[in-house]
Amino acid sequence: MSTSNKRQSHLLDKSAQEHDNTKMDLWYENFTGGNAEESVSTSKLEEALKKMSKQAAQYEFQMKELESQLSQSLSNFRAIDSLFKEVSTGIKRNSKRAELALVSQIPAIETSLEESVDTLSDLAQTLPQIQTQVKDIRAVYDSGREKAQSLVTDLTWLNTSFHERWRRTIFTPTAPVSGRWKAFMRFLFAISFFLCCMVVWVGIGGVYRAYRHKLVWGERLMS
Known part of the structure; x- marks a missing residue:
């Protein structure tokens, strides 16, 4: 790439020199050809030289720009080449x-899937x-738990x-006894309560009658 750049710059320099030479020849023919007797003024010659120097400076500036562009393109190409090499190595x-x-891995995965x-x-x-x-174990567990709770x-x-068992059997429904036993106990309690009430009533009536009888005999004795 460096030799090709050198060749291109050499060709550009050569073409610029040839162009300058042709312009100089034309200028010389314009000023010397035809009328050899006419003399060229110094001011015109200076102007022509200034123009030629400006053009030469422009050509030189263009050559430098072209050289910088070529060097930049070369550096870009090298960077692209290095990136391409890295990408190719990564792909490989x-x-x-x-x-x-x-x-290696896919056969192992297939065997593990089969297993x-x-x-x-x-x-x-x-x-x-x-x-x-x-289910059987759960049924056995439930039956054992129920038996344990009942025990x-x-x-x-x-x-x-x-006294507590008697009270709970008669007055509460939470006693762990059969319904017949509860009914029998409540029936006995009702009979005993009725008999007690009758005895108390008879006793109160007897006391009241005795009190009245004493009161009557006392009034008679006083009279």
């Missing part, structure tokens, strides 16, 4: 990794049996006093 590396994955499918099929076959066993209730009832 990734392709190698993908090939290794295809060769998982076999395990799931075995579990699907044994799951109904496990469910029935769990605890019976023991608590037996540990209570007779």
Whole structure:
């Protein structure tokens, strides 16, 4: 790339020199050809030289710009080339990794999937049996819990006093006894309560009659 840039700059310099030479020849012919007797003034010659110097400076500036553009393009091309090389190496590396994955990892994944499918099929076959066993265990547990609760209730009832059991049987529905026993106890309580009331009533009536009888005999004795 550097040799090609040098050749291009050399060709541009050569073309610029040829262009300057042709302009100088034309200027010389215009001022010397035809009428050899006419003399060129110094002012015109200076103006022509100034124009030629300006054009030469412009050509030199353009050459420098072209050279800077070429160097910038060359640096950009080098950067692009390096990026392309990096990308190509990355693609090659990734392709190698993908090939290794295809060769080594995919068979392992397939075998693990097959093992998982076999395990799931075995579990699907044994799951109904496990469910029935769990139901049986739950039923046994529930029955044992109910029996334990009933035993605890019976023991608590037996540990209570007779007066408390009698009171709960007659006046509350929470006593752990049968309905017939509750009805019988309540019937006995009603009969005993009625008899007690009758005895109290008879006693009160007798006391009242005795009091009146004494009061009457006392009035008679006083009279």
